[in-house]
Amino acid sequence: MTTTLEKPSRVHELLEAFEGRRRVLVLSHNNPDPDSMGGGFGLRFLLEKRLGVSTTFAYRGDIFRAENLEMVRALGIGLVRLEDIDVARFDGFAMVDTQPGFGHTFVPPGVRLDAVVDHHIPPAKGAGPSVFRDVRTDVGATCSIVTGYLMDLGLDIPPRVATALLYGIRTDTADLSRNTSPLDERAYLHLMQRADRKALASIAQPSLPANYFKVFRKALNATRIHGKLAVCSLGTTENPEIVAEYADLLLRLEGTEWVVTGGLYKDTYYVSVRAKTYGRDAWSLLREVLDGEGSYGGHGTVGGASIPLEDDSPRTLRRLERRLYQRLLDALGEGQTPAKRLI
Ligand SMILES: [Mn+2]
Numbered sequence: 001m002t003t004t005l006e007k008p009s010r011v012h013e014l015l016e017a018f019e020g021r022r023r024v025l026v027l028s029h030n031n032p033d034p035d036s037m038g039g040g041f042g043l044r045f046l047l048e049k050r051l052g053v054s055t056t057f058a059y060r061g062d063i064f065r066a067e068n069l070e071m072v073r074a075l076g077i078g079l080v081r082l083e084d085i086d087v088a089r090f091d092g093f094a095m096v097d098t099q100p101g102f103g104h105t106f107v108p109p110g111v112r113l114d115a116v117v118d119h120h121i122p123p124a125k126g127a128g129p130s131v132f133r134d135v136r137t138d139v140g141a142t143c144s145i146v147t148g149y150l151m152d153l154g155l156d157i158p159p160r161v162a163t164a165l166l167y168g169i170r171t172d173t174a175d176l177s178r179n180t181s182p183l184d185e186r187a188y189l190h191l192m193q194r195a196d197r198k199a200l201a202s203i204a205q206p207s208l209p210a211n212y213f214k215v216f217r218k219a220l221n222a223t224r225i226h227g228k229l230a231v232c233s234l235g236t237t238e239n240p241e242i243v244a245e246y247a248d249l250l251l252r253l254e255g256t257e258w259v260v261t262g263g264l265y266k267d268t269y270y271v272s273v274r275a276k277t278y279g280r281d282a283w284s285l286l287r288e289v290l291d292g293e294g295s296y297g298g299h300g301t302v303g304g305a306s307i308p309l310e311d312d313s314p315r316t317l318r319r320l321e322r323r324l325y326q327r328l329l330d331a332l333g334e335g336q337t338p339a340k341r342l343i
Pocket of ligand 1: 036119
């Protein structure tokens with residue numbers, strides 16, 4: 001395997017792709033997470049600083065997690081909804097932390113991407129076109145790739161930008177404990193010296209609404225254990241992020257090697273996969289469990305999928321849950337293990 005450190009920097013190619021542009025739009029996947037917001041924030045800083053362009057980060061969907069909302073608030077990360085802007089006003093386009101062709105990623109009609117910076121395994125059907133493309137699947141966070149660009153240029157990273165990039169690396173690599181490359185470590189240490197640690201603490205431990213705890217009670221009641229697998233479908237949820245959040249918590253359960261959680265939000269069923277070890281890639285498990293339904297992505301021990309449903313009726317939901325459950329048990333060889341309730 002090639003190491004990221006030995007490769008020459010591609011930041012000059014990236015800058016060339018935006019040569020002569022005046023207004024750059026940065027896009028990401030729907031429901032942006034810290035790595036996409038941090039990566040976008042860092043890329044905006046880079047392009048503004050080096051090329052003097054004006055930049056905008058536009059998103060689709062919603063931001064649900066209290067941590068992510070606090071990140072936006074505490075760091076003043078300017079975000080606009082894609083539906084609120086006129087895409088024709090921009091003459092440069094970048095995409096971070098995802099690639100055109102993923103189900104959770106939207107490229108506005110007529111937009112030709114100048115740059116794609118990501119760390120996910122490309123979509124099965126191949127990624128859509130872009131002039132510059134830097135996709136490194138051995139790197140744990142898009143924020144690390146962007147930090148690498150900033151370090152290669154010797155740019156002084158302001159505390160707000162450093163904090164956003166650092167938080168993106170922290171969440172995608174679980175504090176450098178999973179999917180970590182030498183670049184992630186180098187970027188993390190570089191940013192740690194520049195980040196606003198007070199802001200970082202407030203982002204990591206935000207206040208939570210009472211409803212958050214109610215949803216967790218429902219999740220705990222719905223959790224079933226099959227040997228080394230813990231599985232939970234939340235049914236209909238008002239917050240699709242809770243699916244991933246609960247998966248992270250459940251992985252801490254003693255004796256668990258695999259966690260699969262799911263929940264329906266607005267006609268889409270979201271699935272999260274977590275694994276404790278690299279016995280098998282989360283991505284390949286999702287491919288088998290989905291069996292052609294919906295779209296999925298991931299790397300190493302973390303994966304996610306979304307399955308659009310024809311309707312959000314309880315019947316349609318129950319049928320999907322049953323299909324996924326059976327394929328999951330078959331895929332992990334836990335079909336004969338009786339289910340136990342968590343609580
Ligand atoms: Mn990421």
